[in-house]
Amino acid sequence: MPAAGASGLSAAPPQAASSMPAPGPQAATPAPAAPNAEAPKTAAIKPDPAAGEAKFGTVCVACHGAGGNSGTPANPKLSQQHPEYIVKQLEEFKAGRRQNPIMQGFAAQLTDQDMRNIAAYLGAQQAKPGFAKDKELVTLGEKIYRGGIQNREAPACAGCHSPNGAGIPSQYPRLAGQHADYVASQLVAFRDGIRKNSPQMAAIAAKLNDREIRAVADYVAGLR
Structure with missing residues (x-):
């Protein structure tokens, strides 16, 4: 521009015994299946937000600001972001699926536990609101964000x-209050094939021109 209840089935009634004689000896009852040999051997990683805060303070804070509230328009705000999204991006930086030399260097230092700890910490931080700046652009941005561009089959961001x-x-990241400069740069990167870790976003961004990208980014900055 980012569910389990009880079954409604009742037990089947027992079948009546047959009056016909059995044709022969009953087959032996099969032995119970062996336990699944492929079951996970380790428990899921439990995040530690306190450890995440400590790691964030030594590795991330210089660029992303205290509590993830970046004050630099080129660097994204990470506060209140969904932890799953942060972990996914860090994993993809580390693996090289998302290209950024600076972030790849930092992500390479992180273990899976570090990533989950940092993500849990950031997800619990309150995001500071942002602001739209261009009245004309923000009107166009709202139109695209809420309704898409029908004649180009560009879906609504909402x-x-x-x-x-x-x-x-x-599933989809939080965008409210994000720096307009950062949002615009990522949409351009998706459109131009520089950022390749979301085919869905690349296909959508390909339908937007530069002015429309700036408009959506400005509108997103003011969302809250």
Whole structure:
């Protein structure tokens, strides 16, 4: 521009015994299946937000600000971001699926536990609000964000990132209040094939021109 209840089935009634004689000896009852040999051997990683705060303070704070509230327009705000999204991006930086020499260097220093700790810490921080700056652009940005561009089959950003920019945990990132400069740079990177770790976003950004990208980015900055 970012569910389990009880079954409704009742037990089947017992079948009536057959009046016909059995044709022969009953087959032996099969032995119970052996336990699944492929079951996970280790428990899921439990995040430690306190350890995440300590690691963030030594590795990330210089660029992303205290509590993830970056004051530099080129560096994204990370506060209140969905932990699953942060972990995914760090993993992809580390693996080289998302290209950024600076972030790849930092991510290479992190273990899986570090990533989950940092993500848990940032997800619990309160994001500071941002502001739209261009009245003309923000009107166009709102139109695209809420309604898309129908004649180019560009979907509304709100469909995935929610009307208020809160995103959807585990699926789509929070955008509300994000720096307009950063959002615009990422949309251009998706459109131009520089950022390749989301084919869905690349396909959407390919439908937007420079002015439309700036407009959406400015509108997103003011969402709250």
